[in-house]
Amino acid sequence: MRNILLCCGTIVLLNVQSSFTGDVHEKELQLKDVGVLILSQNNSYHSGRAERLYRDIKIQLTHLNKDQWPEVVIAHEKWDSIGYWTLFPILKQLAWTYSKHAWLFICEEETKVNLNGLLKVLKKYDYTQHYFLGKPLYDDYPVIQHHFESDKKFAYPDFSAGFLISIPLLKELASNWPLPKFKADFTIDPKHEVAMYLKMIGVMLTPVPELCTEKKNSQCVTTNSVPFPVCGPMIPDEDLYVAVKTCEKYHSTRLNVVIDTWARESRNIEFISETEDKSIPTISLGVPNTERGHCGKTFAILKRFHNSRLKTPWLLIADDDTIINLKLLRKLLSCYDPTEPVSLGERYGYSVAMGNGYNYITGGGGMVFSRETVDRLMTSGICSCPKNDSPDDMILGMCLKRLSLPITHSLFFHQARLKDYPEDFLNPKLHISFHKHWDSDPYDVYRAITDIEDKIDLVKTQKRPIRRDEL
Template structure:
């Protein structure tokens, strides 16, 4: 029996969050500690910094492919450390620190980091699985900062315009707020970790949505202007490791997208497009003009059978939000024998733009015999026993094994208009199956993300057609051979939900 505490759906909750953030950012002044990030008095030369004073945390995931990537990074860090010293640093895997589903959101772990490393360490350095680090150079970078003071270091990103994924924060001046690009690595001084840990203990973290972790961590540290802003570090980079531009970088990226050999065959991927009668004429033609031709097996599922498309009526009435009944009907259809048997299923909205060749290349990294649920990960109530889920707009990818385990569990919608992605998240959480995050799936449009963030990606999907030309967006960002560069800014007068 699923709980009924989500009957309002994620859109209402996100709208309430937006209102609170919008009001807050209109009335909040600048940070009382802004000057710290520019105050040279706080930067010192500390040639005595020792590797044992650094704790590396790899932002790993439990899926076997991601564990292998994390293990390679840990081996690289430790080998470099061995070449530099006889005393290696601590290197941790984020996904294995505890059984808490919310550990990937970092903030609930701050008390653990403070208790475990507060006395003998100076820095907590976070690395994503694809981040390469020159350990000796990192030591030199960190030695420039007095670790007895509070520091939040990273490669700064900023929004060009207020955006839905950040709840329209800093609406009057979006570029003023900087947040770290996790791909470049980021670091917290232990003195800052200790203060933040005390705050987490004294003021329980709010139980709401985790949508863009890097922005939300920066907001928490900024603390309504009473805390700390991000200090940019030029050596933390997102250049490719073999690029000439990377020679002065302390961190680099191994690739823009994982390369795992053979892509999944077209015949091993079944594509299910959720639509409804009122969007048959408006949205389905965009799919047909853009990415449909790359699908070998694709069906449109609707509340109305239209042979001209064609669409299949699943017998589930259309709902204005949620679509849980329709999604579960698709999952049952996938394993019923009514469609060709494939290893993978992707469910997308009719306003999702996606590169199926890139998706098939990515799926080549994963073992279809495992229960895999893949896409852009969000969280709900992670600090208080909540769960993670793959947000639907960017595309939800399932291995056949994941679908079979889900349906065999008996987990189901509590109503047809329940939020399908969140219900699926609750089901997988109850089964003890972690969802797998890829930053290459996007719930929003390209202009809703920082240009520097997208510049080092080969994206797989974007979502929403409002105030854009979706065919132009597909051709620019997702068509094979396209240049993944920033599109021209478009007029954005309409606000909507994710």
């Protein structure tokens, strides 16, 4: 059975502070000294994958007596903080939970880890010192998703490969949080923001070649090389209604790109504008165009979907400068149950690092909703747009929080351009969406995310599809 933390927040804080005063004594490192945190999500598919990893880790430990097992935690099961996925609001709880360990290993639900191999690697490092270990990623230039603060020399960890923090460092992080100068309003990319916070207290990432995503050599003790999940055949085209938000000034530019590329993959797509143009065709839902926000238009789409007599299971809302592989999206949706409240895309957070605020699916990468989610939103009576130009994705995030409906993050959706991400982060995975036409060729981006035959045969990534009841 998993150990459960039975303390309230105040008691945890006092205990953590008192634990900081103790000395860390040198000892022969053992598996019980390496705690594990699995970054999981409250969704049946993702929680199933986290449980699978949990079981695999426990199988690796069966040769040990149970009193020698490390603490292995599935994050969403232990902490209900809305921003636990950023790590910041649970730093003190982490420091308490793993206070008797030497290292904390943090990984994603699809990370594969060889614990004995990891132990051998960690014996190279002095766990009594402040160490931050991981597979490094670097930005080629300052990018918007990292607040234009990175440079080519700044390394941040690839969470997919897993990363490690020595417990003395974890305790210092917890005792110092939050630093007044640290920007904690928007959380966009926690792997980068965690590294920035550590930089502020004088600790930089130490690259560890044995922490891998692709198994490039026999030295790798972690991998995360599944290019794309395979849960069964892609859902039928008619099970996904696609709404593209546009406006008259982009009918002949951005919208033409959509029509020439990914719109061809759907017979169930509509272009929502403030102006009807039968030659395209676009339709109007009675909402005037706004220069920003587009909340009125998005909620009109939600209402249209809710009132549809066809009862299509899934809804995608995309911008007219989003580039999407719809076939991959339909493949991905076979992993999810449309009778559950699913809100899927790239997750951002507002003020969640402080333990409050709300999560939201960022609109530029595409927002996917199950009918169950849309129906609950539309019948709740508490979700509406303050103004037509309010930020639609953030307003939806607030609504979903009020209704206690989960946000599900997918690493296959991207708010920024393809060129804004490190190549080592993107490979070997496939990708559903990128955003923006600025300073890039959207046709090239579309070809890059749809020309997958030489990269992977989706059918052969698993010996057979994984049924939902096996997760």
